[in-house]
Amino acid sequence: MRILLVGANGLLGRAVHATLTEGAGGDEVVTASRSSGEPVDLTDAASIAALYSRVGTVDAVACTAGVTPFAPLPELSLGQYQAGLTDKLLGQIALVRLGLDHVTDGGSFTLISGILGEDPIATGSVAATVNGGLYAFVRAAAIELPRGLRINTVSPTVFTEAWDDYGPYFPGYPPVPVADAARGFVKSIAGRQTGQVYRIGY
């Protein structure tokens, strides 16, 4: 398969890339991100359209990109909520909406969400809102996509590899190896399911 991977440069993106390309039957992966591979900015629809125009047709689109601000709720500005919604939520919706004509029949979109949409932590209300929106978007989009196109989201808990930085914010949350989340992307891309939220590590 030929797969467009957006956010290829991050911890999760690198793990997804490694998992998809390993072995003799590995997939062809076109990498994109803000800073390496094909350039793309999820907050800029023209940038997404240009990406699809350059890349052409793929069998799957996988996204591991998306940023949300973290701060105590009484300190969060409306601009910070807006920023998270625009980047990780609307940005991934745009990746689907603008990619409809660039994915082969039966192909898939796999978006990244996260545990906070259903199991929140303090300072995480923007991420929670965004992730909850993503769970619902994939359920809704799945019943409307044309040509057998599929859509799922991978929702991991905090990664073992990021525990030193984020562990203090996740008291009592068992971390999960990032490779487990990468397998969620493989399940979505190579499987036949649609409209699913793949919980990873929780």
Add this chain to the structure above:
Amino acid sequence: MRILLVGANGLLGRAVHATLTEGAGGDEVVTASRSSGEPVDLTDAASIAALYSRVGTVDAVACTAGVTPFAPLPELSLGQYQAGLTDKLLGQIALVRLGLDHVTDGGSFTLISGILGEDPIATGSVAATVNGGLYAFVRAAAIELPRGLRINTVSPTVFTEAWDDYGPYFPGYPPVPVADAARGFVKSIAGRQTGQVYRIGY
């Protein structure tokens, strides 16, 4: 109790108003909406701040307002997703964020979401995304609100009173009387729960 009701002019808003004010022990309800009572536009933060400034302190804020576009997913523009997120999702988040200092200790915010966030219909992907974001926002905000403030969302299915207009879009969904959804607001306002999604009629 003194309650600020935003969206008081709609089908649900009128039912919530009637339920809250009925009988001898009825509450004092300050009504607000785009078109009647105290004027407010949820997409304009300055308008929300001005509303709170005029209204002063209340024991509860209830919102029955919020608009989302409906169209088949392949026909929805990114601007329509943006419009729904800005109005019903970010608008209600703004009502909470800007209202933190205007609600008495232990008081409540009650937001309106809807069934489509977990049980989607065709043409409803914007509403689904918004409602899913709202479920997650109230769960996340509930663990961070100061002074014992509470927050819940009422998530109704389609209303019996609106069945002639919307029934064809909800095949096999049993409708629910709008008065049942109004009771969800009473449960949130007069009860002690927080972080809950009150499903009405499903």
